Amino acid sequence: MTNAEQKKKLIIFDTTMRDGEQTPGVNLNLSEKLEIARQLEKLGVDVIEAGFPAASPGDFEAVQAVAQHVKCSVAALCRCVPADIERAWEAVKGAVNPRLHIFIATSDIHMQYKLKMNREQVLAAAVKAVKLGKSFCDNIEFSCEDASRTEPAFLYQVLEAAIDAGATTVNIPDTVGYAVPEEFGRLIKGIRENVPNIDKAVISVHCHDDLGLAVANSLSAVQNGALQIECTVNGLGERAGNCSMEEVVMAINTRGGSFRVTHGIDTTRIYRTSQRVAKLTGVPVSIYKSIVGANAFAHESGIHQHGILANPMTYEIMTPQSVGKTESTLVLGKLSGRHAFSDRLQSMGYTLTKEDIDSAFAEFKELADRKKTITEGDLEAIVGHVKRDTPDYYKMESFQIQSGNKMQAMASITLTCDGQLVTEAATGDGPVDAAYNAVNRIVEGRWRLDSYDIMAVTGGMDALGEVTVRISREEEKAEAASSQAETQAGLSAEAETEQPQGVKAQTVSHTGRGLSTDIIEASILAYVNAINRAMAETARKTA
Ligand code: KIV
Ligand code: ZN
Numbered sequence: 001m002t003n004a005e006q007k008k009k010l011i012i013f014d015t016t017m018r019d020g021e022q023t024p025g026v027n028l029n030l031s032e033k034l035e036i037a038r039q040l041e042k043l044g045v046d047v048i049e050a051g052f053p054a055a056s057p058g059d060f061e062a063v064q065a066v067a068q069h070v071k072c073s074v075a076a077l078c079r080c081v082p083a084d085i086e087r088a089w090e091a092v093k094g095a096v097n098p099r100l101h102i103f104i105a106t107s108d109i110h111m112q113y114k115l116k117m118n119r120e121q122v123l124a125a126a127v128k129a130v131k132l133g134k135s136f137c138d139n140i141e142f143s144c145e146d147a148s149r150t151e152p153a154f155l156y157q158v159l160e161a162a163i164d165a166g167a168t169t170v171n172i173p174d175t176v177g178y179a180v181p182e183e184f185g186r187l188i189k190g191i192r193e194n195v196p197n198i199d200k201a202v203i204s205v206h207c208h209d210d211l212g213l214a215v216a217n218s219l220s221a222v223q224n225g226a227l228q229i230e231c232t233v234n235g236l237g238e239r240a241g242n243c244s245m246e247e248v249v250m251a252i253n254t255r256g257g258s259f260r261v262t263h264g265i266d267t268t269r270i271y272r273t274s275q276r277v278a279k280l281t282g283v284p285v286s287i288y289k290s291i292v293g294a295n296a297f298a299h300e301s302g303i304h305q306h307g308i309l310a311n312p313m314t315y316e317i318m319t320p321q322s323v324g325k326t327e328s329t330l331v332l333g334k335l336s337g338r339h340a341f342s343d344r345l346q347s348m349g350y351t352l353t354k355e356d357i358d359s360a361f362a363e364f365k366e367l368a369d370r371k372k373t374i375t376e377g378d379l380e381a382i383v384g385h386v387k388r389d390t391p392d393y394y395k396m397e398s399f400q401i402q403s404g405n406k407m408q409a410m411a412s413i414t415l416t417c418d419g420q421l422v423t424e425a426a427t428g429d430g431p432v433d434a435a436y437n438a439v440n441r442i443v444e445g446r447w448r449l450d451s452y453d454i455m456a457v458t459g460g461m462d463a464l465g466e467v468t469v470r471i472s473r474e475e476e477k478a479e480a481a482s483s484q485a486e487t488q489a490g491l492s493a494e495a496e497t498e499q500p501q502g503v504k505a506q507t508v509s510h511t512g513r514g515l516s517t518d519i520i521e522a523s524i525l526a527y528v529n530a531i532n533r534a535m536a537e538t539a540r541k542t543a
Contacts, residue, residue: 010252010261011228013204014040014245015049016277017062018077020236023283025450025470025509029390029533030062032280037066039273040233042349044264045072045245047099049230052077053091054084058540060091067095075099075141080129089136100133101171102126103143106150106158119154126158127165134166141204142167148174148184156194163195169202169228170195174217177210177240185220192225204228207243209235214243219251222259233277234285234292246270246291246323254318271324272349272380279384282468282511284453291323332379334368348376350383363515370517371462381457381464385515393535394443396528397421401520403431411435413524415442432523439524443531446474450509454519465519467526470509473534510534 017033020026028036033050040048050066051059053076067074074095078084080102092098104115104126111117117125126142133140142162147155159170172191174184188205192198205221205228207214218229235244249265274292278285287294297320299305307314320326332344341364342357352360363382368374395416403409411434412425424441428434432452440447450470457464512530516522 007260007262008227010222010259010263011046011202011204012044012245012249012263012265013047013049013075013228013230014045014232015206015230015242016040016232016236016245017066018049018051019206019230019238019242020232020277020281021051022238023236023241023281025511026236026281026283027509027511027537028062028280029537030058030065033062034065034069036233036277036280037070038351039269039276041070041072042266043269043273044266046264047073047075047228049075049077049101050092052088054078054081054087060087063088063091064094067092067098071096073097073099073139075101077101077103078129078133080104080125082129082132085129085132085136089133093136097139098137099139099141099169100137101141101143102129102133102167103145103171103173104129105145105175106155107146108151109149110146123158123161127161130162130165130167138166138168140167141169141171143171143173143206145173146175147172148179148187149176152187152190152194156191159191159195159201160197163197163201167201169204170198171204171206171228171230172221172226173206173230174208174214175206177208177214179207179217180211180213181216181220184217185224188221188224188226202227204230205243206230208237209240209242209244212240214241215247215251218243218248219259222252222261227261234274234283234289236277236281236283244290246274250291250318250323253322267322268324269349271320275380276384279381279513282470282513284455284468292325296320297325326376332364332368332374336364336368345379345383348379352383356383367464367517371464377457378464381466381515385513390529390533390536393417393532394439394528396521396524399435399521399524401431401435403434409434411438413438413442415439415528417442431520435520435524436527439527439531445531445534447471447531447534448474449527452523454522457515462517464515464517465522467514467519467522469512469514469523469526469530471512471527471530471534472509510537 017036021028037048050063053060053063063076074092076088076092078088088100104122105111106122111122130140130142144150144155144158203226205218205226207217229248231243231245231248233245235241249263252259271292285292299308299315304315338361341361360382397414397416400412408427409431410427413435414421414423422442424438426434426437426441428437450472453468455466457466510530510533512526512533514522514525514529
């Protein structure tokens, strides 16, 4: 038997749009989720977990839309609550290969304090839920939340019952990122040895990164028989995040002999996917991030550079090209036409609507007037900024700033609102603060700036500056605090008659992005974009 024949296929289950969206401050709209889904499909993931339909109408719509747009399997999360399962099925049933992902907590601490249920009740709820799911769909994944802190004998019992009831995948989450690799591997081995019907289901793992061990734990599970890894792009997710897709996949590629599995990921799409997800979620990638960070392939020391020149394998265990990180080259100039522009975007892997190409082309022409060399990095930034489905309640028309080290900064801003030009001026602690204070005088609502990030898209004095801000409404902040406790309690499987509530705490943050060669302009654009997005979200909720 050859090596290739001995290798089993590892299923890559991407939960960027479900657990990844539970990253504090991340709030993706429908078109952003669809774009991520398309990227993930091109990347070659096997299953996309698109959301938790019972959590909110927005999640329901997103799961439904993703289910209709991609060909790979689409999963919808639900608790062991009939209303959740029915809602999840409604959302996901249009997929080519729909999957229901049903979960309940099985650790003593979760059962006692969160669910207020005993073992018999949890076991019965799990079986009932899997059977209900199975009446809709064959592809059922069942998760024992907090499995790594569950008493093994009880875990085996629940898994056996879930498989008997029809689960085809059983997922073992390290929900709080508590496990260590050797112990987690032993848990998977124990499941294989002690769950009599385990050969009827795929063993999956879902590891969180609280101790920085999510990837190591997932790989240890694979060495012990797990054949599905749940992961997210850039390791996004609740608290410290989830197992990072790019890290786990490149570990398997680079150290294949240790894992004996294959996967369907086109690794040359990893870098681009990471960049798009970072832009769309507003969560920047750390320069130190393995595989996709800006420094991941940078060699600073002379000795390293010398070695790399002599033979790249001296200091490079994988090539930047293998993850799609190529040199940013001059691609288009001032005189390039719309056709060349759209061809170039297509060759970079983007499929945009005619409207999106039009607005991206307009931005490109504006940029070409200001910047000599336009690179792929610039084009990617422009694509990330083309108008999506957010109406312009406010649009920045012009601004003037006065600032210096011996004076208080002053800003005068003109916005269009409802077809009218409105101008206001304000002072502030620096030019950005002054500009935001002036915007606050024009727009409705009281906004608070929660975070502000600025990044140069490419090098050079005329580089594009990209600003990402996160803002919240003062009013929503207070409301969220009071509903938070309720949301946590809402996960009980006993709460069948309650209004279903999400695992995601009520979202109060809204992200906005702005792009310009002038960083003050980029800052104002980002702030106004965040306000427009927040207003669109409020309008959608109240519609
Ligand atoms: O971390 C976790 O336990 C989860 C489950 C819902 C699978 O996200
Ligand atoms: Zn999780």
